[in-house]
Amino acid sequence: MTSNAVAVPRTFGGKGGNGGLSLRKVSSIIKVLEKEKRKDSDPLLEDWWLCRRLEKLDGANMPDKDTQAAFSVESVWHDRPLGYHIGWLGGMYNRKIYMTATRSQ
Numbered sequence: 001m002t003s004n005a006v007a008v009p010r011t012f013g014g015k016g017g018n019g020g021l022s023l024r025k026v027s028s029i030i031k032v033l034e035k036e037k038r039k040d041s042d043p044l045l046e047d048w049w050l051c052r053r054l055e056k057l058d059g060a061n062m063p064d065k066d067t068q069a070a071f072s073v074e075s076v077w078h079d080r081p082l083g084y085h086i087g088w089l090g091g092m093y094n095r096k097i098y099m100t101a102t103r104s105q
Contacts, residue, residue, distance in 0.1 A: 003061050004028040004054040007047065008085045009068035009076045019047030021072045021085040028054055 005024040007017030032053045042049060055062055063071070069078040074085045 003063045003067075004057065005051065006063045006068060006071050007051070008072040008074040009065050017047070017051070017068055017072075018074055018085060019045075019050070021074075021083050022047065023071075024050075028057060031057055 003025070005022060005028065007019055007022035009017050029050065032050065036053065038046065038049050044052070051062070054060060065076070069076050070081060072083045072085050073081045
C-alpha cells in the first residue's frame, strides 16, 4: 500500500475518512503514536484524529477524493467501489446516495 491510509471519503474536512471501512498502514500509525497519544477525553472521533496526524507525517501520502470514492461509498457515490459503509449502525444511511432505482437493486 503506498498511501498512509484509505477510507470512506468524507464530504467535508480534509483527507482521510471514516474509519468504519478503512485500510491503514501500520508503520505510519506507529510513527503517529510515537509522537502523540490520543487522550480519552479528546472530542475528535478516532478516525479524524488519526487522519489529521497522518496528513502531517514527513512524506505523508494520503489518497485523493477520487481514490477514496473508488475504495468505498458512504455519502459520495461511485459506480464500482471496493465496498460500502453505512455509519452509526445505519443511522447515517444516506437515502440520496442509495435510494435510486438502479442503486437500490
